[in-house]
Amino acid sequence: MAKASTTLFALSSSSSIPTRLSLPRRSESLKLVVPMAMAASSASTAKKVAPAVIVGGGRVGRALQEMGSGDDVLVKRGEAVPVDFEGPILVCTRNDDLDAVLEATPQSRWKDLVFFQNGMMEPWFESKGLGDTDQVLAYFAVSKLGEPPVDGKTDTNPEGLTAAYGKWASAVAARLQSGGLSCKVLDKESFQKQMLEKLIWICAFMLVGARHPGASVGTVEKEYRDEVSRLIQELAAAAAAEKGLTFEEDMVERLCAYSRAVAHFPTAVKEFKWRNGWFYSLSEKAIAEGKPDPCPLHTEWLRELKVI
Incomplete structure (x- = not known):
């Protein structure tokens, strides 16, 4: 929603679509997740957010980039999705921009697309031959560009409502959790019900x-x-x-x-x-x-x- 879109990316993404890109060097350093209280027998856990291509430089796209480890590639309007970058492609544009996003994505990478859009996507997926593609139901709000997202937890679902499905679901959940947001990984039927x-x-x-x-x-x-x-x-x-x-x-x-x-x-x-x-x-x-x-x-x- 912008104004129904000011968003909770739940309501609608306000980013624009995102030739040649200069890819950042991937750092080998690991992001440490350190427990608040450390007993003598406990050890630090190393965890790195999987690098991603992020399509859309609006509120949600930028927020997702901030949750990364600095190795992401941000694709803006008119730019092509790189063919030689392994990892998920997080699509954070308006629904009506999706045809252009698909055209800018090499077909060999379509299997890595992860859609953050709201609404009934299945007819469009079927028309494009995308089949059982990855999706995220994003129940978090990003009021302004650069502001931290706010989790959409409710009094009936205090554990959070955001959910992911598909090949890259665990990687997406790890990214969101690194940013302090909740995210469940669901099977197809459970995800479809929530969608x-x-x-x-x-x-x-x-x-x-x-x-x-x-x-x-x-x-x-x-x-x-x-x-x-x-x-x-x-x-x-x-x-x-x-x-x-x-x-x-x-x-x-x-x-x-x-x-x-x-x-x-x-x-x-x-x-x-x-x-x-x-x-x-x-x-x-x-x-x-x-x-x-x-x-x-x-x-x-x-x-x-x-x-x-």
Whole structure:
């Protein structure tokens, strides 16, 4: 979200896309993680954050670079992703910039891409032949360029909500943890459930907030709880039916708790293709087949706001 994007990279990345690069020499020195209290028998643990290519020089991209060991390559708009740099490629751009990012990345490196974007990414992945690619659900806020990120922990999930999936998931988790952030490594099904919950959160809170001009995320949670709860339940049922999965109980409370943690964020229906558009596509498909709309409230409110 910028202004729904001021971000919690959860809401939307505000970096731009990132020919020739001069690669930094990789240091062989190890970053020491020293325990706060050292018993005579304990030893220091050496730990180094895996070097990465970081695509996008905005708030999130710069924050990720600060968490590294100084060996990262930052790729900005118009620059190509290096072919001879081993390690993950952390993509921190807007969703609409992803086609350009892919074009700037040698196909031999696509297997190393790690996407930090919000929204429903699966149709785009499939259209590009990316298949089961790496993703991160980033529940942390970077208010301004250069400021340290703030973890999006909630009263229902004090352990943190950020999660990673895929080949480079452990390396991403280590990087975030080195910066004082939480990050879980999940299997595919668990990650997909959390991804859909976050999608439901964005779609529901942004749409309800847009119906009440000037309402922040916190205002929606506090003053329009009934509206947003109904919409969350409707979207969750549609997503579960479409993907053939079962969500954990108490989703409404989890998403409202997250909203309390980011209460100041503004609301707006944005990036329709990547967010509410996926649920509307389920409605269109059902109606075309002569079936009931699985998301009638969602459709009604989109029409009310003239989004569709």
